[in-house]
Amino acid sequence: MEQPNLSYINELSGGNNDFKSKLIAIIKKEFPEEKEIYFKNFKAKNFKASAENVHKLKHKISILGLEKSYKIAEEFEDNLKENSVTGFETFNKILQTITDYLKML
Amino acid sequence: MNCIIIDDEATARAIISQLCSNNSSLTILEEFPNAIEAIKYLNQNKVDLIFLDIHMPDFTGFDFIQTLKNPPKIILTTSDPKFAIEAFEYDCIVDYLVKPITLPRFEKAIKKAESIPSIPKNIMDGKVETSSGNDLYVNIDRRLIKIDIPSIYLVEAKGDYIQVKTEEKNYTVHSTLKKIEEKLPNNLFLKIHRSYIINVQKIIDIEDNSVLIKKDVIPVSRSNRPELMKRLNLL
Numbered sequence: 001m002e003q004p005n006l007s008y009i010n011e012l013s014g015g016n017n018d019f020k021s022k023l024i025a026i027i028k029k030e031f032p033e034e035k036e037i038y039f040k041n042f043k044a045k046n047f048k049a050s051a052e053n054v055h056k057l058k059h060k061i062s063i064l065g066l067e068k069s070y071k072i073a074e075e076f077e078d079n080l081k082e083n084s085v086t087g088f089e090t091f092n093k094i095l096q097t098i099t100d101y102l103k104m105l
Numbered sequence: 106m107n108c109i110i111i112d113d114e115a116t117a118r119a120i121i122s123q124l125c126s127n128n129s130s131l132t133i134l135e136e137f138p139n140a141i142e143a144i145k146y147l148n149q150n151k152v153d154l155i156f157l158d159i160h161m162p163d164f165t166g167f168d169f170i171q172t173l174k175n176p177p178k179i180i181l182t183t184s185d186p187k188f189a190i191e192a193f194e195y196d197c198i199v200d201y202l203v204k205p206i207t208l209p210r211f212e213k214a215i216k217k218a219e220s221i222p223s224i225p226k227n228i229m230d231g232k233v234e235t236s237s238g239n240d241l242y243v244n245i246d247r248r249l250i251k252i253d254i255p256s257i258y259l260v261e262a263k264g265d266y267i268q269v270k271t272e273e274k275n276y277t278v279h280s281t282l283k284k285i286e287e288k289l290p291n292n293l294f295l296k297i298h299r300s301y302i303i304n305v306q307k308i309i310d311i312e313d314n315s316v317l318i319k320k321d322v323i324p325v326s327r328s329n330r331p332e333l334m335k336r337l338n339l340l
């Protein structure tokens with residue numbers, strides 16, 4: 001499984017460690033919230049809303065340099081829009097990988 | 106350029122704000138997690154450039170643009186490149202940034218925005234109405250709902266609220282009869298009582314001091330009756 005990294009955040013911060021810490025703190029707060037809403041909607045079989053949630057989560061996936069995972073998320077978002085849950089397990093693994101990574105930061 | 110950021114995602118707002126901080130020509134005035142708050146701000150403040158997310162719950166970036174009579178320059182920010190074609194149907198959109206936004210791409214968008222002449226100040230009054238005179242936007246539960254004005258047949262004052270009745274649906278809005286009267290075209294609508302505005306074209310009949318519109322019998326006050334009679338094509 002592809003692993004997250006801070007390349008984008010480092011480049012963006014340009015050596016500004018205050019900004020880097022601030023951004024990581026925001027992601028650490030926002031990611032679990034978005035994830036929770038996504039699971040709630042998915043559990044309720046509200047797949048259109050889940051697709052919107054995946055769309056939001058995609059930004060975090062890209063920020064953490066997960067290029068292949070981003071494509072998987074894109075496909076899963078499209079599937080959800082069609083009321084298909086294909087890709088659910090793979091997407092969950094991506095979320096778990098990010099969750100584990102954020103815990104280490 | 107004075108800028109605002111509209112994005113429901115705190116991470117995205119922080120990134121755009123950081124990108125702006127690298128450019129001395131940009132000043133971030135405010136950040137908004139939703140478009141409704143931004144509309145209120147735009148009614149009272151001059152803004153040169155908006156960084157606008159397309160995907161927002163309840164009220165999308167495109168919905169937002171349509172509520173502005175004369176929008177300032179807008180740079181769209183989105184994770185979805187699919188909307189690029191639609192985006193350039195709006196003259197106010199100067200560029201389209203796909204997230205995650207990189208510094209070189211951001212700088213390019215700013216140069217593009219700077220190269221386009223500013224919109225004159227006298228039209229920077231982003232009121233909550235569309236450029237088309239046939240629509241009215243009403244704020245209900247933090248959503249701006251579009252109502253087709255000719256479909257309105259009756260507006261009734263109910264305390265701090267007004268009820269707007271259309272052929273399709275009824276809307277209860279926190280507003281006053283006076284405020285909506287200013288937004289409705291005089292040739293179609295007439296206040297016939299301190300609590301009622303009617304669409305004159307929807308009258309079915311008039312009897313004594315009342316008007317029948319759809320199934321509603323509406324009183325006509327003595328002072329408003331002459332104006333109502335003037336509007337009728339009497340045989």
